[in-house]
Amino acid sequence: MNTTATTAIPAPPGPFKSFWQDFRRNRGALIGLYYIAAMLLIAVFAGLVAPHDPSMQYRDALLQPPAWLDGGSWRFVLGTDDVGRDILSRLIHGARLSLLVGFLVVSVSLVLGIFFGVVAGYAGGIVDIAIMRLVDIMLALPSLLMALVLVAIFGPSIVNASLALSFVALPHYVRLTRAAVLREMTCDYVIASRVVGAGAWRQMFVNILPNCLAPLIVQASLGFSNAILDMAALGFLGMGAQPPTPEWGTMLANVLQFAQSAWWVVTFPGLAILLAVLAFNLMGDGLRDALDPRLKV
């Protein structure tokens, strides 16, 4: 073998490419991602995609079964509910609502959670103890119960429910951020930048925070699924979106009476919730596998 082995060492892939290569290998995560992308498109163009107005009541077509059953018609593909509203259109508009709620809840809790987490981890001492004690107290209450109580105080509406869900999601982000910050604080680059005179704010949010993002991205994805699930539960209990809002959980309130006569009224909204939550959980699992360096190699 006298051919000079000049197999050039390929340049290491950039962080995003490396992540994408890992993420792509996970079939479940990809399915989740595609489902979410499709849901997003449908949600954005809900007005165009939906065959009917979600609150339009067709009095001539009460409790009409889905198209493929006897008595169904392609006018109402998934059938109609007890006041003659098209279920498919309501589900499509519900997707918009669920994604909006998820986005609102995740961004509010993420921003506040990162802030308190970074401050607790960086400041240490009494500030850390005070913040973490509060977090412990919040974690002692089941999240949905606390959200219910908050909604009871401020009145049931979709905005109040979203804010309540943001509040109850906070402690998880605070904990995660703090743990990541504590890990980073011992790194050389943090000490080095302190030596050259970086101030506390710069240290916290410019130097340390970007290195703590991986677990937060994973948690944010799971936060989406929690928010959708809890909002549906609140809606089901009458404490979230109020009828006639086409929210998936609200659509399931008081439907038990149709268990015998009109299964489609009960089945499809729940299936929409389950699939959306499943998609975010699948993506979250994939993100964790791709982003968590401890699982690599």
Place this chain on the structure above:
Amino acid sequence: MLSFILKRVGLAIPTFIGITLLTFAFIHLIPGDPVMIMAGERGLSPERHAAMMAQLGLDQPLWTQYGHYIWNVLHGDLGTSLTTREPIWSEFVPRFQATLELSIVAMAIALAIGIPVGVLAAVKRGSLFDHAAITAALTGYSMPVFWWGLMLIMLVSVQLDLMPVSGRVSAAVFLDPDNPLTGFMLIDTLLFGEEGNFLDALHHIMLPAFVLGTIPLAVIVRMTRSSMLEVLNEDYIRTARAKGLSRLRVVVVHALRNALLPVLTVIGLQVGVLMVGAILTETIFSWPGVGRWLIYGLEQRDYPVVQGGVLMVATLIIIVNMCVDILYGLADPRIRHRRGRN
């Protein structure tokens, strides 16, 4: 060991105080005058209003009110329900027994199915069974509990007519209140009921318990599987295999025993999940437990019920978490002797 237990108990006390502050603040956070809200649309005369303020102690300074509140709480006095005029504590106990019974059966179902499935999935890693178990677990984990309950009622109770739709026992079952009833329907019907009553109670509890146990079941499958996978790679497993022990013995005796420790923690953490699940499950199945009681309290604006109920639930979770921590320390000396910040 004793100092470890004392330290854990010591950690729980500030959390408990924080919770009492929170539930105390609850009544004051409601916008407007709590007495007027409690009175509802009928309204109140000014004299009656003042009398009620005094009766509830709302005319005193906040810190005195909090002092009274915590004094009463520590003596088991959680106030009086506005709708039934019963003491909260005596309303809470029988409902808690109903929820506890449901949760125990739910957890038993989750463990009985979850641990074997998780172990088998880990042992047969990559097989069809493994994939099916992971998929089912993730689906169960993503399940909207209330919809799952509705679907099962529709299928099992209405279409197939196999199980009752709601309640703890059939209306025909009579339990003599003169007997020393435990409040647990399965036990009471077995000890004092007529023939068939126990089966009737069992029949009633199976479906709601399965619904309530679905998410814990999914979590236990995932946890057992990953914990087993980790343990199966350990040197002592190879040693056990090498010295000629049977595969079954290695898996069940050597691996499972070590893999169960993280599962134990997860079971402790499921108490919160069970309480949230109970709110939804009990609403669907008309199960007379704490969850439905709290929802009813919220709907009726029965604030003392909500305040007392939330406090009891939070206290329960604090105590269970503390016990899990202590058990964990008993099981694993490394945790007991760890010092300083994590």
